Amino acid sequence: MNTALIISIIATVLIGMIPRSMPIFAAAIGETVDQAAGTLNLGVEGMMLMGAVIGLLVDYYTHNLVLAFLAAGFIGLAFSAIHGIVSITMKLDQVVSGTALWFIGWGISGVIYASIFGISSTPPTVLTLKEVYIPYLSSIPFFGKFIFGEDPMVYILIALLIVIQYFLFHTKQGLNLRTVGNDPRVAEIMGVNPILYRYAALLFGGFMAGIGGAYLTLVIVGSFYFDMTAGIGFIAVALVYFGKWNPWRVFAGTLIFGAVYVFYLMMESIYPVIPYDFYQMLPYLVTLVMILIIGARARAPTALTLPYIKEG
Amino acid sequence: MNIIKPIQIILFIVLGLLVSSVTFIFFKLSPAAGLSTLLYQGFGTKGGITGTLEMTIPLLIIGVGLTVPFTAKFWNIGAQGQFILGEIFATWIGLELVRALPPILDMLVAVIFGFIGGALWAIPPTIMKLYSGANEIITTLMMNFVAVYLLLWLVSGPMEGAQAKLVNAPASAPIPPNYMLPTIPGTTISSGIIIAVIIAVFFYWFLRYTDFGYELKLIGQSEDAALYSGVRIKRNIILSMIISGGISGMAGMIMVYGITQTLIPQFFSDVSTSFGYVGIAVAMIASLNPIAVIFTSIFLGGILNGAYVMEAIYSVPIDVVISIYGIVMIFSLIGVMIDFGRLFRRRKVR
Numbered sequence: 001m002n003t004a005l006i007i008s009i010i011a012t013v014l015i016g017m018i019p020r021s022m023p024i025f026a027a028a029i030g031e032t033v034d035q036a037a038g039t040l041n042l043g044v045e046g047m048m049l050m051g052a053v054i055g056l057l058v059d060y061y062t063h064n065l066v067l068a069f070l071a072a073g074f075i076g077l078a079f080s081a082i083h084g085i086v087s088i089t090m091k092l093d094q095v096v097s098g099t100a101l102w103f104i105g106w107g108i109s110g111v112i113y114a115s116i117f118g119i120s121s122t123p124p125t126v127l128t129l130k131e132v133y134i135p136y137l138s139s140i141p142f143f144g145k146f147i148f149g150e151d152p153m154v155y156i157l158i159a160l161l162i163v164i165q166y167f168l169f170h171t172k173q174g175l176n177l178r179t180v181g182n183d184p185r186v187a188e189i190m191g192v193n194p195i196l197y198r199y200a201a202l203l204f205g206g207f208m209a210g211i212g213g214a215y216l217t218l219v220i221v222g223s224f225y226f227d228m229t230a231g232i233g234f235i236a237v238a239l240v241y242f243g244k245w246n247p248w249r250v251f252a253g254t255l256i257f258g259a260v261y262v263f264y265l266m267m268e269s270i271y272p273v274i275p276y277d278f279y280q281m282l283p284y285l286v287t288l289v290m291i292l293i294i295g296a297r298a299r300a301p302t303a304l305t306l307p308y309i310k311e312g
Numbered sequence: 313m314n315i316i317k318p319i320q321i322i323l324f325i326v327l328g329l330l331v332s333s334v335t336f337i338f339f340k341l342s343p344a345a346g347l348s349t350l351l352y353q354g355f356g357t358k359g360g361i362t363g364t365l366e367m368t369i370p371l372l373i374i375g376v377g378l379t380v381p382f383t384a385k386f387w388n389i390g391a392q393g394q395f396i397l398g399e400i401f402a403t404w405i406g407l408e409l410v411r412a413l414p415p416i417l418d419m420l421v422a423v424i425f426g427f428i429g430g431a432l433w434a435i436p437p438t439i440m441k442l443y444s445g446a447n448e449i450i451t452t453l454m455m456n457f458v459a460v461y462l463l464l465w466l467v468s469g470p471m472e473g474a475q476a477k478l479v480n481a482p483a484s485a486p487i488p489p490n491y492m493l494p495t496i497p498g499t500t501i502s503s504g505i506i507i508a509v510i511i512a513v514f515f516y517w518f519l520r521y522t523d524f525g526y527e528l529k530l531i532g533q534s535e536d537a538a539l540y541s542g543v544r545i546k547r548n549i550i551l552s553m554i555i556s557g558g559i560s561g562m563a564g565m566i567m568v569y570g571i572t573q574t575l576i577p578q579f580f581s582d583v584s585t586s587f588g589y590v591g592i593a594v595a596m597i598a599s600l601n602p603i604a605v606i607f608t609s610i611f612l613g614g615i616l617n618g619a620y621v622m623e624a625i626y627s628v629p630i631d632v633v634i635s636i637y638g639i640v641m642i643f644s645l646i647g648v649m650i651d652f653g654r655l656f657r658r659r660k661v662r
Contacts, residue, residue: 042449046638082642086642086645086646090646090649090650092645092646092649092650093645093649095385095387095449096596096641096645097642097645099389099592099596099638099641100593100596100637100638100639100641100642100645101638101642102638103589103593103634103635103637103638103641104634104635104638104639104642105635105638106583106631106634106635106638107335107583107631107632107633107634107635107636107637107638108335108635109631110629110631110632110634111335111338111339111628111629111631111632111635112338114627114628114629114631115338115339118627225581226581226629226631227580227581227631228581230457230580230581231453231454231456231457231580234449234450234453234454235450235454237447237449237450238447238450238454241446241447241450275465275469276465277461277462277464277465278461278465280461280464281457281458281461281462284454284455284457284458285454285458287450287454288440288451288454288455288458291440291446291447291450291451292440292444292446292451
């Protein structure tokens, strides 16, 4: 391969990786907060699928993207509320409940889509979110386009990253939340209500998972197909481990993942000697390697997956 | 176990089924009509029952295999991948040896290779969990996707059969009919169902009456307690995963040798071939009791089979079943864990 090709590959990866990583990032940032408070939400995959289909429908009928994203967020929130009732209030197994919600989201999203557009019809065309080119800055050669030429959702999510980072590590409520995740009894003694914090974190996580799903349909793909997340929700959970419950590191992980995604989609056409199927494996293999190497020494919030049972 | 608990669990499963039937209103069917059609197509006709039992075979075997690591709270979500690897290994060795061996030996070798294939796919995530703490739920799931694409590559590449190439539908060469598992006399049901029930009964005994089963339970209840009482946790977990993966692989062999006859591609988005995922629901709804798995696998297999027919008649996508499973799972979880019986029992006076 010559240098010109390599440079163009790098440029394409850089331009494409930010939008590609956003659905995972949205879900992962929510899951980070959620896990920091001690609840493992395995239903992210299902919530993303629900967000994807609801976002698409609302967009299809109202042509209002803000409404579409909000609706997607709220369906994710509703799903996480079920998870909350089962795993926080009833104190039942979070893995079983999360798996069940994944199944429900997987099934219902397909059912809703098929009930409106049929099983094998051509996908409807919907309004998608377009890039906004920030004047002057986006015309900086090479870097300008992919830093200042993204869609609005990217900026919102990056702003959210900063807010969450600040919230978790520099505010009293953030400290409370992390204490709830590490030792809910201590939190209770500190005068913090663990149940309340866990619910808030979980609902936020569900909302963000819905947003991530909607990003997939409304920005990247432009339509919905059955089980379209293809494990992205679980990759988001993996990236929380990879990021050791630190939003910045989670963000870095999602960028790597976005780059891998763009890279393999491109290499399929550039270098077709390797069968297509092996390129498709790449994101999953990368996830395995990432979680093996860097997630290895991660120290999870001590009370993760443990329900809070009040003594006495 | 008292009598209230099983009744309570069954009541909750029925309740879950009723709640899940609400999904049918998306297709302008009343929940009652939708549910009764689903159950009628699955259990009400002779063809329906045959189809249901066919679905039951892989679900039952995989579900039983999953109860083993689940008992230790080691969440193997990778049954789908282990199942696929079992299919691949069994079909490959079976076709290789088909000229050299008589049917019975060929099947025996294939089932052993199916076991090995499934177990091999289960070991890496287990090692990753035990020696570096990588969450097994994620690693086993990722292995599923790798398996799916490996299978897609194999059936459209190295293992593609001559006939499949002609019609351009990726599949392996077929297993010769006389090398297939025999059907139960007088029916068209594969004898795989008998093997499946034997496996279930064996594991009921195995988990209940052996030290190994007891130790797994201990690990599941409290890893610390297990450690202090001298249980070798790593050894037990690895063994449980070899068993679980191997059993899923065996299910793959029985699938090919009993039902599909060829290795066919399985897309991750296709619920109708996602026996590994449905198996999770089967094991969890049965609250990890291998005997109960027999009934839940028939139950979920019937719903799956009924949904096939409904897809054709009412264009209800087969995905509807996976949401039904999810809802029933939550209800059965509540039914198992919540002690409603306490409400009816008289309080002991101190």
